[in-house]
Amino acid sequence: MRPDDWHLTEDLDDFLSRAGDFLHSRPALHTVPLTVTDALRTRGLHIYGTEAPLFGLLREDDGNVRATFFHTPPHPLNVTALRPEEAEALATRLLGLGHQLLxxxxxxxxxxxxxxxxxxxAxxxxxxxxxxxxYRLGELVIPEPAPEGRSRLAEDGDRDLVMRWIEEFCTAVGQPGLLSPAEWTDARLAHDGIALWETPDGTPTAMASLTTRVGGQVRVAAVYTxxxxxxxxxxxAVTAEVSRRALNAGTHEVLLFTDLANPTSNGLYQRIGYRGVADFTVYDFGGVEARH
Incomplete structure (x- = not known):
């Protein structure tokens, strides 16, 4: 195939009008492009960085979309499933345009x-x-015995705590500076997307968040103690609670990503009822740590 077979655009509306059906056709595997493009559409094109995002799609001979990508610098390029020759053509196209990737x-x-x-x-x-x-949630299993306390939605009065915890979370997973704590917190609070676990005396001890629902799916993210x-x-306990909330809200697919190097979290989520869907990899280019 030719590098020019990839259609590139900086117009998000144009991209979604062409690729939206494709992304919604496999909401679990396309959870990241679905949630990121929704955030860009609702909160602005520069929420992930100052440079303009770039979007692309590839069509089959019959005109149907076969694959897509998006790039929100300085974060890594995100691509849907590609054949090796398609990946090669995309790399050649982006390099020919002088496009920089981390x-x-x-x-x-x-x-x-x-x-x-x-x-x-390169x-x-x-x-x-x-x-x-x-992972995709199958049958939810509430952990027993549950720790003392209860789950509740985070409120505006929890903003400083949540900002501190999301910053600590990013550092703990080896991605300091991944996102703006204030931007992330305000966006999640706006859609009741953060749950806290607190002890009987009201002391918060852990949090978990949900992305907004797009294409019938949400993703659990930023589970932190x-x-x-x-x-x-x-x-x-708090992961099970946000998962329950998502199911009760009518969400068809409740998803989450784990770091395969962390056996504790992988074991925990499986005990709650999450089952593996597919493995993903993030690569760094040029000896520089990439961030997403």
Whole structure:
């Protein structure tokens, strides 16, 4: 195939009008492009960085969309499933335009194919930043025994706490500066997307958040317990609670990503009822740590 077979645009509305049906056709595997493009549409094109995002799609011979990508600099390129020759053509197209990338994120084989093509064509070293697994909730299992306390929605009065915790979360997962704590917190508070677990005396001990629902799916994200409170069941309890809330709201698919290098979190989510869907990989390019 030719590099020019990829249609590129900076117009989000144009991209969604062409690729929206494709993204909604597999909401679990396309959870990231669905939620990111929804955030860009509702909150502005520069919420992830000062540079304009770039979008792209590839069509089959019959005109149907076959694959897409989006890039919100300085975060890694995000691609849907690609054949090796499609990944090669995309790398060639972006390099020909002088487009700079710090990394790529996608399903395991796709990310590997694009990283290999980029390394060969750009002459830059590539390295694995993180291996991830996408999980889908099956039958929810509430952890027993539950820790003392209860879950509640975060409110405006919790804003400073949540901002501090999301900053600590990003540092704990090796991605300091990944996002703006204030921007992230305000967006989640606006749609009741953060739950806290608190002890009987009202002390918050853990949090978990939900993305907005797009295409019938939501994603659990930023599950965090401060280091001195871990090992007491708070993370499992608050994750189960946000998962229950999502199901009760009529969500068809409740999803989450884990770091495969963390057996504790992978085991926890499976005990709650999450089952693996696919493995993803994030690569860094040029010896620079990429962020998403």
């Amino acid at each position: 990394g790529v994120s996608g399903e395991r084989d796709t990310a590997a194919a694009f990283a290999t093509a980029w390394e060969r064509s 002459g830059e070293p590539v390295s694995v930043h993180q291996r991830q697994r996408l 401060p280091a001195d409170l871990r090992g007491r069941g708070y993370a499992g």
